[in-house]
Amino acid sequence: MKIDIITIFPDMVKSALNESIMRRALGLGLAEVNVFDLRDYSLSKHKKVDDTPYGGGAGMLLQFPPLYEALKALKKENTKVIITSPRGKTFNQKMAEDFSKLDHIIILAGHYEGFDERIYHYVDEEVSVGDYVLTGGELPALIMTDAIVRLQEDVIKKESHENDSFSNGLLEHPHYTKPATYKGHEVPEVLRNGNHQEIAKWRHYEALKQTYIKRKDLLEKYELSKEDMKLLAQIKIELEEE
Ligand SMILES: C[S@@+](CC[C@H](N)C(=O)[O-])C[C@H]1O[C@@H](n2cnc3c(N)ncnc32)[C@H](O)[C@@H]1O
Structure with a gap:
């Protein structure tokens, strides 16, 4: 399965993916994760991707054209487009399991005040990671990616995630290691x-x-x-x- 993350902070996302189990899984090709800089899809000379909101108000918004162009370039017939947003459905293990079976996911990471609303015409699912507001969608994109990649075959032992909290409907039992x-x-x-x-x-x-x-x-x-x-x-x- 392949996950494409579109962000204005690609290095932040790449650096988190380059550690521990994610690094190993991606290195072995057990899943593919690509990180795209939204600026590369800007139509402006200076690669601008944000602007002030119509009607006034604080903060900047990610503009519709670069988001549209990025999706146009990356979206395939079987792609599920997920937008990160505190307004979305709260991410959980069941969603991670469902997403882990898909061929291709694009995750849009927002920033500032969020997205120009028109991009929602091209989005399949709006997902939140909880009832709080973060500065950007990079951490939510990483949270979802981690939970999804972890479920791919051979990333971790099957028994290991079958007993995890939420997988069978219960929280996990306590664990102990040496010394006794x-x-x-x-x-x-x-x-x-x-x-x-x-x-x-x-x-x-x-x-x-x-x-x-x-x-x-x-x-x-x-x-x-x-x-x-x-x-x-x-x-x-x-x-x-x-
Ligand atoms: C500061 S937030 C924008 C919040 C937006 N103005 C609102 O009140 O719903 C900037 C971006 O961070 C991401 N974000 C922040 N909190 C999030 C959450 N709980 N779940 C998913 N994404 C979140 C989204 O991509 C959002 O567009």
Whole structure:
């Protein structure tokens, strides 16, 4: 799959992609991410891409023509065009999974006060990364790219993201690594006894517990089995006793 990011700060985006798992994944060709400078699509001599808003008001807007020209140059028949915006639908794991199955995505990163509204005629989806306002769409574009590329085959182990928070509808269970004891804090015994069935049971119980404590809204959408109901009752008692 291919992601094209259109931005006025290409170096910022490129530098974040050049680290850690993203660097490895892109280096191995497990996904392709290209970063385009919106200025290269400017129609003006001085590569201008912003201007003041009609009707007055603070700040600058990204102009319609360079955005249009960039999409015209990069968009193919099977492309999904995503615009980053606090007004959009909030990005989540389900969207990352859906986007990860697409062939080609273009992400438009805004800046200043945002975009000339006319570009929305050429956009398929408006996506926000949360109810707050950032200075630009570069971080949202990177957040989406990271979440999408991470799901491509062989980027990380399949079991690893299948157990991640949100993937199966619950938050993830806690993890521990060596040493087994430090400053009086012990790793739960069950994780050290090598009984994989017991470990799986413990992890499921803890995932339910984390979700119950931190994100009850997720439990409302989760299909609880009869066994889960019993576990939840147990969790409630356990928490009351704490
Ligand atoms: C300062 S913001 C513009 C905010 C805009 N005037 C508004 O109130 O909705 C500049 C750009 O940053 C990006 N941006 C800021 N916050 C975002 C968020 N929560 N999710 C996605 N993109 C965001 C968008 O690309 C936006 O066009």
